[in-house]
Amino acid sequence: MSKLHEKNAAQKARLLNAEHWLCMERARFYTQAHRETEGQHPSLRAARALQCVFANMTVRIEPDELLVGNRSSHLIAPPIAPERGDFIFIFDHLMEELKAFGYRISETDERFLYDELIPYWSGKTVRDAKIAAFRAHGLVSQLSVKPGEIRRKLRSFGARSLWRLVVNGQQKQTALASVARLPRLLRALRGGAGDNIKGRGRCTDTQAHIVLGHKNVLRLGFSGIAAQARARLESAQTAEERAFLESVELSCQAMRDFSDRFAAAARTQAVDTADPERRAELHAIADACNRVPWLPPQTFAEALQALWFTQNAAIISYGAGSGITPGRVDQLLYPYFAADLESGVLTRPHALRLLEEFIIKLNNNVIIWPNIGGVELNHLGSDVENITLGGVDAQGEDATNALTYLFIEAITNTNLATTASFRVSNKSPKNFVREVVAIHRETNSPAFLNDETAIAAMVRDGYAVEDAREYCLVGCVEPSGNGDTYGATGGSKIYFPTALDLVFNRGKTTFFGNQDGADTGDPAAMATFDDFLTAFYAQLHAMVGWVTDATNLRDAIWAERFHNPLISSTIDGCIANAKDMTAGGARYNFGAVGGGGLGTTVDSLAAIRTLVFDERAMTMGELRDALASNFRGHEALRQRLLAGPRFGNDIAAVDGLARDVVARFCAMVSARATISGGHFKASLISYGLNVYEGALEPATPDGRGAGMPLSNSMSPSNGAERRGPTATLNSLTRIDHTHIGYGNSLNLRLPVGILRSDKGVESVAHLVRGYFDKGGFHLQFNAVDTATLRAAQERPADYADLIVRVSGYSAYFTRLGHAIQEDIIGRTEFATCG
């Protein structure tokens, strides 16, 4: 029985049943202003564009809502930022797939998109400029479709595996329809390959991934921020500085005007509302919107409205898919909550209602992508607005408060795929972890973050300890400063298995087929495992170099052409430095490089060491040939590889390889400088893309077939963990997590049904505490629900680690007979999303 407030239940139902639209309002008005401001300073152009969007876009007040602020003309329609180029690329190549997937677009919008928007932006976007810069610097590795290369790809990947890349796994379609799509999709892939960096590196068009300076908005209001900019203008030295500061003032004013439009809309709606209760709510909304976020909020309700409205406006300003993060919401809002409870203007149930609505709104986002190529990104909540809860304050004291617990209640009641990060420290309340674990009984799994490790990592990267203690989680699990950092924590990525591919193919990647890097020698001639490792690290080093060079080129384009004075105005440092965040205005500046497929790579290295060099069960030449043919004709050899030692089983020698790969990778990344005076930080996170990432990766020496998923994040390979969760955690903590500045994630699969008992919940809480005591950074549990068990029946190899436990007995789910499996499925009653 859901405890969700009935008005929120109605809002949630509308959200779950809403159609997904492509709305051109943000794109249209931004472009209109952009055309009119040719030649002006990029900060001013951005501020004018924002003004135009905020003044003209649809303002909606949904039934039952108490917090207002919409992004587009429909309930679900992500704001589209054409200047970045990523949206244009998708619309240019994949509109048919988007429509087939269920996205709708009005005729007017579609005409505008193809007749005006795409022609106008052609050659002007970040993406266009980025690809040109990559080409000019020799960083691009284009997909080669020469007959010889096609043959080689077919041999290495097999037609079936290549096919999976271009068909939509979720939709049934005829072979004929798929064949008809193929030429266009291949063009899309080649087009997409225009920003394929040597060594299969990836550098997205966007930067962002930042924690907004909500703290400053709540403290000062945009009126106060505008006043700061005005004051700073007096000492401005250059036209650049003046342009930025003026654009901040314009942006603040635009926020006020935008909010006033909502106040007016609420008053209009109130006139037509018969229900006196709703009429009163609409008047309250109107009053709040006239005050905040222009003025500092005076109540909890106003503070939440200011926070949500600012969050929403920032996402409109940057466009969807940008990782704009609210941050430590329990800390930001607590003073208002406490004061209002004390004065009696707020009741706890009403606060809960507001938080539930806030959580529902945080789930109203999707990434526009049609789910091809193994990417499944467009479920509700996928464009994550991660909230951070709990943890220590700037002084290092526990800051878990009553609102933290109220958020737990709101997340549980709401039962959506909410991305919530729970900071845990040595000083957290005794039962805190247990209470958060218990959320799993009702809804999707929250993440645990270790304060001690995260803060140590932040300090190592140059944060003052007081600032480090205020860290928030951005995107998936990237720790970043609280409204004081421009860090672009996501977007640039390499894959460790590519370094293996480059060694085996002497500087070429199998999928792209070009001579990307140096020939590190004939693998068959390598006499020792150290020889292989030396070549592996040489290739990895080159990959880090290419991807960071590319990232700096992209960042320079943003700094030169596309500013965001609205978001900048909230970030510490930008006004003082009179500089946009993209140009290095923030107090702290960093770049990011993600590393993918660690488990796959460590298992591969372990197999090479054990089977080729220690046991001499195969030669390097045999292994190379087996990989090049995707094990066709080498099944016995593949079975040997599959039986090799695996990361995640508490085997010191294997885990040592993981420790070394991570330490070396992080050192390579940290040694690279960004254009804003900071350095790059490493992360080991998959964003759920490991299936797609694996699709382009040939067979690996762990026995994984070509095109199969890579291991995700920092987790062991799927199905590799055979010694239970404590063994996996011990393996993971042989790695020093404080080197990994932008975080890593471990998604642990729990024994089936463990959370049904209090002892189970408590034991899982002990797992968290134990892992964190040993230095682990992030831990999240894959809820084992019916869908998981069904998937395990279909693909047992991927779920070989799924355990069923009872007293004195444990069994691996996939090895049980069908009847018993059905029995267990019948007993596993977990609530699923929705």
Next chain:
Amino acid sequence: MRLNDPEACRVFDVQRFSIHDGPGIRTTVFLEGCPLRCGWCQNPEAFGHSHAKPMPTAAILAEVLKDEDYYTLSGGGLTVSGGEPLLHLAPVRALLEDAKRRGLHTCVQTSGIVPQTHLAGVLGFVDLFQFDLKHMDSQRHRQLTGAGTERIHANAAWLLRQGAAVQFRMPLLPGLNDDAENIDATAQFLNKHGAPALCLVPYHRLYVDKYRAMGLEPGVQGLEPPSDALLAQVRRQLEQHGVVVTVEG
């Protein structure tokens, strides 16, 4: 190597992160060999057909200590199970003694069908005995397991007299030991010995495929796990006798 080599146990499984085999998070070490042949036994490896290799106690302990931090946090430790882990005294005594020396909490899951000297031999190194009461009627017990209750009950009484911590457990087997008469007799037994608490362990069928894989057939066929209603009914009946009931697994 001799079977009762004091330095080695015949281990057929080591299960980390066991949370249903005593307090906290534990590692359960399963030892081969059992004088009983319960038709519902979930660990037929213990019968000795699988020929588990002797494992030095030092190696077992090293494996167990890998999760020491989790025991400390949760109040867990080592559980020795089987088969009947006290069947061969010397090796299990060595293991438990070493574990106690390392400060681990120790638990032994026993059927009680062992010489009293074996219980006496490990008494000083065991923090908790989990002691099975499968059926109160000796003849019925013999039908179900191959042995009567006399020695089991005498051992239970002896352990309690020594002041040992004993948790009695009863596998709840629908149709085999869930009748009112047996439940009453179990409650009376517990009350008589001043230990009015019982942990019910509901029967499950997870093991049946394992038998087939080993080329064996379970002794009991067609047994279904107890329903929630049955579990509640048995619990109620025990509680009427003043027995504190917990349910495990």
